[in-house]
Amino acid sequence: MDLIRRIEAGQGEFLLFALTPPRLATDPAQVREIADVTAARLRPLGLDGLILYDIADEAERNPAERPFPFMPTLDPADYLADHLSTWPTPVIVYRAVGKYTPDELPAWLTAQDPARVMTVLVGAASSTAATRTSLADAQALRLEANAALTLGGVAIPERHSRREDEHLRLLAKQDAGCRFFVTQVVYDLNAAKNFVSDYHYECQSRGVSPVPLVFTFSVCGSMKTLAFLRWLGVDVPRWIENDLRHATDPLEASYHQALTTATELIEFCRTLGVPFGINVESVSIRRVEIEASVRLAGAIRGQLRGS
């Protein structure tokens, strides 16, 4: 069964891979080449789907200096339409809704083929950010423009650690039409387990079917990348930071940590009976990091049922 039907049926055990589109300043011929190389690299993985991120500056997120400068990227919808039209699986296109006017979103939503595209609508990174369209408005626009287009949302286990209500937010988003959720990168297994557990028991007590939770993993090749993850709001446990700081090969250490964490989370979700997917994210432009991400996806593929 293809990814969209599986998600609509509430079934998990699928594998996604997430990319950021090339930088806006990239030469068009080079964009073509990047897309071709990427597709060739990912095809052998037998992915169930691809995610294209929509990058926002998010400078409002955090008063601290951004460890990496913000580089605008191509619009993920354009990148898909122009360069990945022959990609064989469904594609999940993120929309950072605050970037778009209420006129821009419906046009794109209407044009999408619900048998091939899904979307994750992402609200502003902070409550003080200037937003052109709110998440609630964008959700309503999706319903009007293209109700058949499968909708996902973001889930943030770290927010659950602080407020203990992320499972309730998810259930509210389910009411607004979300059929799956994708987390930000998971480093804190305990936070992820707390979040899954609370979601599971809340669904159970309400008699609601859980939708697939997609957990994102990545490799982290340097302390600077780790600093950036923290800037983005990811909780990285001290022992993981220590291991990376002292490893002779931080990228390899990170690969093993991510694989171990994914394995434990898969086991945990299966035990509870919560449908889940795994998303491996590759946002680096360093070749060794991209290759390690592909290797991570391959290793996780082998652990998923029906793979």
Place this chain on the structure above:
Amino acid sequence: MDLIRRIEAGQGEFLLFALTPPRLATDPAQVREIADVTAARLRPLGLDGLILYDIADEAERNPAERPFPFMPTLDPADYLADHLSTWPTPVIVYRAVGKYTPDELPAWLTAQDPARVMTVLVGAASSTAATRTSLADAQALRLEANAALTLGGVAIPERHSRREDEHLRLLAKQDAGCRFFVTQVVYDLNAAKNFVSDYHYECQSRGVSPVPLVFTFSVCGSMKTLAFLRWLGVDVPRWIENDLRHATDPLEASYHQALTTATELIEFCRTLGVPFGINVESVSIRRVEIEASVRLAGAIRGQLRGS
């Protein structure tokens, strides 16, 4: 090699079992019977050592009501001398030093055989507690009275979560003579890993050999016991609480959680090269809980090297 030599040599992979002495009000004949039954139950485990706790009220610890009433118990030193003298392994006797006058401690310390007994000196549970002897004074008394008596201390990963300095406290206690550390019950694996990791890298950077860290596990058969653990300052993750609350057999669920956590922590310590021991604590008077603790110790025994 026996436990005391192993600890003095900084070697881990040993198994301990911790008991509270019977209640002070117990009929002497019944105390004899309890000791005999306990020894018979524990002998087949092939333990490397036994721990006898010294129970204090600790009402100052927490303004919230104690979930179980405080019941004074026999003095662990008396219990050992009077009823467990034929127990075959070394015994670690806890001393809640705040309970004793500076005259009482040296007499006991002097009388101990360093080839058979070790002691863990425990300071007050809160800085406002009325104490007859401070931890620092007790450590000094040990050095004067019986310097050959192997000394241990307590380690609290939860304190590390809040203050991030537990590894430094341990190193200061090592300077004061401690040759091993015993944690309170571990439910939060992440906190334990953070603590071990920081301790490991701090030892490395100072060129100090790590001493064995003994991690304590127990089974928890009811939500009331869980509430008591929290009252004692143990961090119990939400997902563990949820699992226990919804389990048809909480004791069995708790057994599996403890075994899984112990297994992961063993693997983590081995990877870092930190010497470790495992302590299974049985403080319940319910027979099913005692039996589950013994079963847990047996299962962990099989995972330790040289067992």
